[in-house]
Structure formats: structure tokens, C-alpha cells
Amino acid sequence: MSTTTPTDTTPPLRVGVIGLGFAGTTHLDAYTALPGVEVIALAGQETDRLHELADSRGVPNRYADWQDLVARDDLDIVSIGVPNALHHPIAVAALESGKHVFCEKPLATTGDQAQEMVDAAVRNDRVLEVAYNHRRRADVQFLSDHLAQRDADGNGPLGHVYHARASWLRRAGIPGIRSWFANKETAGGGPLIDLGSHVLDIALHLLGEPRVVTASAVAYDELGSAGRGGSDRDPVSAATGRPFDVEDFANALLRFEDGSSLQLQASWASYSKDVEDIEVELLGSIGGARLFVRDYATEGTVTLYSDEQGVPTVTRPGVRVPAGHHQRVIEEFLTAVRSGDHAGHHGEFALHRSRVVDAIYASAAAGREMEVVA
Numbered sequence: 001m002s003t004t005t006p007t008d009t010t011p012p013l014r015v016g017v018i019g020l021g022f023a024g025t026t027h028l029d030a031y032t033a034l035p036g037v038e039v040i041a042l043a044g045q046e047t048d049r050l051h052e053l054a055d056s057r058g059v060p061n062r063y064a065d066w067q068d069l070v071a072r073d074d075l076d077i078v079s080i081g082v083p084n085a086l087h088h089p090i091a092v093a094a095l096e097s098g099k100h101v102f103c104e105k106p107l108a109t110t111g112d113q114a115q116e117m118v119d120a121a122v123r124n125d126r127v128l129e130v131a132y133n134h135r136r137r138a139d140v141q142f143l144s145d146h147l148a149q150r151d152a153d154g155n156g157p158l159g160h161v162y163h164a165r166a167s168w169l170r171r172a173g174i175p176g177i178r179s180w181f182a183n184k185e186t187a188g189g190g191p192l193i194d195l196g197s198h199v200l201d202i203a204l205h206l207l208g209e210p211r212v213v214t215a216s217a218v219a220y221d222e223l224g225s226a227g228r229g230g231s232d233r234d235p236v237s238a239a240t241g242r243p244f245d246v247e248d249f250a251n252a253l254l255r256f257e258d259g260s261s262l263q264l265q266a267s268w269a270s271y272s273k274d275v276e277d278i279e280v281e282l283l284g285s286i287g288g289a290r291l292f293v294r295d296y297a298t299e300g301t302v303t304l305y306s307d308e309q310g311v312p313t314v315t316r317p318g319v320r321v322p323a324g325h326h327q328r329v330i331e332e333f334l335t336a337v338r339s340g341d342h343a344g345h346h347g348e349f350a351l352h353r354s355r356v357v358d359a360i361y362a363s364a365a366a367g368r369e370m371e372v373v374a
């Protein structure tokens, strides 16, 4: 495991994938398409789907429960695509037994659990990578490259970025009103932890990883527990019989150390959108930038704002967004695993996002601004 690119003589990395829904299937297909990797084990509780997926992708070992997969001593990697509350026990068990871990977002249901996962990765010198796949969109990468440009005096194209807005808002997209997604114990929260963590990640990534110090938030459940706002895109493990006891809309004002700020909104359902909008907007002293993705659009999503000789200008660069964001983040994960140098790949970025989500929920519950645990 000392080279970054697999060669014919490098033994393949052996992977076990846990989960058979959108996430697990996407992981499975990403590894299957990549050289130098072999998925040798698959786990999930839907028996027919387990065998169907394993047969079609040539996976020899199948398990109903994650513990039996993680107990194998011939795996290099465990890939986690299961309900959020299981991320922590699976990742800690895998890391403590010497495996690298690729984990779905959010890293955990609480910041304390996320900290334990990072500690286990550091202690065992294993890679812990989190599937923040949307930051690998080509339009986000375009904006990231644009913001990195500097003039002769070292100034960026937007000047001082003092405020940002990030939102992921759905018209009717609760992923299974009675599924694990909509239950606090199994998911940790609603659209904020589910969708909000993605746009929080994009915003922090574009802003250069500033530290969030406080959160002032509100959260509401006006539709979900009344049975409105369900989606036709149910997860694989849909009916748990558990109550809907999370928010369906959340809104937070986050303050950074330097006094700049970010407004973060997430909803699974609200009477405000035709479909589903993802938006990240940066307001700078000499320019602005906007990512606006309507209903998973794959072009026309970037707009830049500035002045030319005192006249406001609007530029729409023609960025196309090919699919395959998960595959790209998994490729980066495998590169980190193969490099043998795991510093900075222990889940640290994802831990800060979990601490921010904690502070948002605590603020909404307390009705006042809360500090983010450093």
C-alpha cells in the first residue's frame, strides 16, 4: 500500500461494502469500475437485493449484518452506506481492526461520536474519508479554481467575502416519512443533517475552511409529522414504523472567527419551490459568485458578478457537470490509502461539520445562539 497508482504487480485493495440502498450501490459500482480494487464482501438486510447485487457484480461473500463483514481479517477497506446512527459503531470497529473507512455523510449523528471516529482513525493511522461528493461537482470545482486566482497584490476575484448563503430546499422530498431518515434516533436529525451538511460542506470548501464559532438557528416540523411532503424516492429500507420526529425545515445564521457569516437553510418539504433547488452564493466586496442547481441541472449553474469600469456585469461560464461525483471522491480516498501518508485524512473536515450541525440543533432547541465546539 505504498504507491498512489495501482500497477499490475500491486495486490488489489480488498473492500467490503455495507448497505444496499442508493449509497451502498453507488459505492459498489464505483469500486467495481476502478482498477486495483476488488469488492470481496457485501452486507445488507434485504436478502433478495443482497444476492441480486452480489451476483451481478461478482461479490463472493454476503452478510445480513455488518458485524460479520467487519469481522473478516482480509479486508483493507470498509465502505459504509447505512443509516446515519450506524456510521459510528461500524467505523470504530473497522478502524480498530486496522481497516480504512469510507463513510457516507454525515460522519455521525453527533459531534462527540464523530470525534471518537476521528480519534480511532488517528490512533490506528487509517484513512477515514467522508462522502461529501457534491463538492466534487465540476461547477463547484470551477468556482473553487476561480476563487483561488490572485492578482499581483494577492487579492482574490471577489475581494473580501463577508457573507454567504447556502441552501438545499425541496418542495416535497421527505425520503420516506416512516423511514429511518425521519427519525431522530436513527438519523440524528432531518434535512439539516441530510441535505444541509452537503451545502455546508460546499460553502466551507469554497470559503477556504473557515472555522464556524457560533450558530443561531430555528427548526420546524410543520409538514412531516402531519404526513405531508413525502417523496416518491423512498430509501431501500423504507418502513421502520418509527415516528417522524425530526425537522422538515431549518434555518441558521453561522458566524466565522473573522466576523464573516453564512446563512444555511435546508428543507425536505416546503410550499415554496416548484421542485428542488441547491444554491450557494458568496458576497464579496468587489464581486460575487453563485451556484444555483435547479432539479439536479448539469449546466448553466454558475454565475459571476462584478463591475467593469463601474458598470455591473454578470458572467455565466458554460460549465458542464458530468455525473460520477461519488466515484471521484472514492478515487481520492483510494489515493490517500495507497499513499501511506494519512495525515489530514482522518475525517477532520467532517468532524467540524458535525460540530456545526450539533450547534444548530442545540440553538434551535434553546432558542438562542450557541457556540460551536472547537
Ligand SMILES: NC(=O)c1ccc[n+]([C@@H]2O[C@H](COP(=O)([O-])OP(=O)(O)OC[C@H]3O[C@@H](n4cnc5c(N)ncnc54)[C@H](O)[C@@H]3O)[C@@H](O)[C@H]2O)c1
Binding pocket: 018, 019, 020, 021, 022, 023, 024, 043, 044, 045, 046, 064, 065, 066, 067, 080, 081, 082, 083, 084, 086, 104, 105, 106, 131, 132, 133, 194, 234, 235, 236, 237, 238
Ligand atoms: N452522499 C450522497 O449523495 C448520499 C445520498 C443518499 C444517501 N446518503 C447517505 O447514505 C447512507 C444510506 O442512505 P441510503 O439512501 O442508501 O439508505 P437506504 O435505507 O436506502 O439503505 C440503507 C441500507 O443499510 C442496510 N442496513 C441497515 N442496517 C444494517 C445492518 N445492521 N447491517 C447491514 N446493513 C444494514 C439496509 O439493509 C439497507 O440496505 C446515509 O448515511 C445517507 O445519509 C448519501
